[in-house]
Amino acid sequence: MSAAGAMPLCRGGCAATVAALLALGGAGTSAAQEGASWSPESFNGVWLIEEEVLELRASDGSAPPLLPEAARIHEANRKAYRAGDTSFDRATWCASPGIPRLQLVAHPFEIIVNPLMVGFFYEWNRWARLVELTGANFEVLYPMSFGTASGRFEGEALVIETRGLMSATVLDSMGLPHSDELVMTETYRLRGDGVLENRIRFEDADTFTGPWETVVTYRRQPGARIREDVCLDRIRQGQPAI
Numbered sequence: 001m002s003a004a005g006a007m008p009l010c011r012g013g014c015a016a017t018v019a020a021l022l023a024l025g026g027a028g029t030s031a032a033q034e035g036a037s038w039s040p041e042s043f044n045g046v047w048l049i050e051e052e053v054l055e056l057r058a059s060d061g062s063a064p065p066l067l068p069e070a071a072r073i074h075e076a077n078r079k080a081y082r083a084g085d086t087s088f089d090r091a092t093w094c095a096s097p098g099i100p101r102l103q104l105v106a107h108p109f110e111i112i113v114n115p116l117m118v119g120f121f122y123e124w125n126r127w128a129r130l131v132e133l134t135g136a137n138f139e140v141l142y143p144m145s146f147g148t149a150s151g152r153f154e155g156e157a158l159v160i161e162t163r164g165l166m167s168a169t170v171l172d173s174m175g176l177p178h179s180d181e182l183v184m185t186e187t188y189r190l191r192g193d194g195v196l197e198n199r200i201r202f203e204d205a206d207t208f209t210g211p212w213e214t215v216v217t218y219r220r221q222p223g224a225r226i227r228e229d230v231c232l233d234r235i236r237q238g239q240p241a242i
Contacts, residue, residue, distance in 0.1 A: 038156050038190070040113045040153055040158070041113050042190055043111045043113050043118070043158060043188065043190065043196070044111055044112055044113055045110065045111065045220050045221070045222075046108050046109070046110045046220070046221040046224040046225065046226065047108060047109060047110070047111065047196055047218035047219065047220060047221065048106065048107075048108045048218060048219055048221050048224075049103065049104065049105070049106060049216065049217070049218050050195070050217045050218060050219050051217075052104065052105055052106045053104040053172060053173075053216060054104075054172065054173045054174055055078075055172055055173070055174040055176070056100075056104070056171055056172045056176055056214055057214060058212045058213060058214055059199075059213050059214055059215050064176060064202070064208060064212055065208050065209040065210055065212055066207065066208060066209070067206075067207060067208065067209060070177050070206075070207045070208070073175075073177045074174075074175060074176055074177055076175075077170065077174060077175025077176075077177070078174050078175060080175070081173065081174050081175060088170060088175045089170055089173070089175065090145070090168060090169060091231075091241050091242045092241055093235075093241070094125055094231035094232055094235065094241055095145070096127055096145035096146065096169070097124075097145070097169060097170075097242065098145040098146060098147075098165060098166070098169030098170070098171075099129065099146055099147070099162070099165070099184070100171060100172075100184070100186075100198075100200055100216070101169065101170060101171060101172060101173070102122055102124060102127065103120075103122075103198070103216065103218075104172055104173070104216065105124065105173070105242055107122065107123045107124040107229075107242075108123050108221060108224060108226060109121060109122045109123060109226070110226050113158075115133065116132075116133055116134055117130050117131055117132055117133050117134075117151075118130070118131040118133060118151055118158065118160070119131075121226055122226075123226045123227055123229050124229055124231070124242060125229055125230070125231040126226075126228070126229060127146075129146045129149070130149075131149040131150070131151040131160050132149065132150050132151065133150075133151050133152065135150060135152075138150040140163050140164035141164075142164070143164045143165065143166035143167070143180045144164060144165070144166055145165070145166055145168075145169050146162075146165070147162040147163055147164040147165040147166075147184070148162065148163055148164040149161065149162040149163075156189065156190065157187050157188065157189050158186075158187070158188040158189075159185065159186070159187050159188075160185070160186045160188070161183065161184070161185050162183070162184045162185075162186070163182075163183055163184075164180070165178065165180070165182050165184065166180060167179050167180045167182075171202075177207060178202070178204050178207050179204055179206035179207050181204055181205065181206050182202065182203070182204040182207070183202075183203045183204070184200060184201070184202055184203075185200070185201040185203075186198050186199070186200050186201075187199045187200075187201075191217075194219055194220045195217050195218065195219055195220075196217065196218040196219075196220070197215060197216075197217050198215070198216045198217070198218070199213060199214075199215050200213060200214050200215070200216065201213045202214075
């Protein structure tokens with residue numbers, strides 16, 4: 001698979017890729033302490049969303065600007081969710097929820113930056129997302145749950161553009177839909193209070209009447225480590241998958 005794909009951590013031959021990323025990234029430890037001078041490695045560390053997001057809203061508080069058919073699908077998903085039916089959501093059976101969905105739930109994730117790529121390592125079911133920094137191989141071969149991502153630094157901001165996000169995923173817990181044509185641009189900025197801000201822009205002419213943005217924030221978890229997590233164990237115990 002391409003370096004900018006998604007994979008369950010340490011399954012199906014991914015160990016070598018992850019080991020190389022860890023070696024280049026300083027074994028996953030935070031390279032920056034609060035108050036230290038900024039560097040790309042300042043993003044390194046474990047992060048947890050400040051407030052879980054069940055339903056995405058635009059940054060001004062308005063609803064996403066859905067086209068009529070997408071609005072119909074969204075309303076059907078919302079009604080199903082409220083009735084306890086989450087069959088529209090792949091995470092129900094432990095498949096990859098995709099993004100930004102997996103970064104809107106109260107499960108921590110770790111960021112590791114090296115000169116070649118950025119790794120997002122999620123505690124939930126041990127998924128991993130790799131973002132190419134060199135600009136190479138940014139061709140979308142086919143849609144995937146995490147798409148194909150290319151990143152760059154603009155000043156002290158990390159900007160990630162993702163294409164090829166498969167339409168089988170939903171954008172939030174309430175089933176906000178999208179098409180395979182979605183382009184998602186994330187802009188990560190570190191704030192001085194141990195908070196990581198992610199401004200997300202969505203562009204999808206098959207789903208939305210126009211581009212829109214939302215903002216999500218995460219808090220650094222000093223000294224934290226990503227734990228082992230097995231989604232199927234929760235299902236066997238009669239608990240929700242996510």
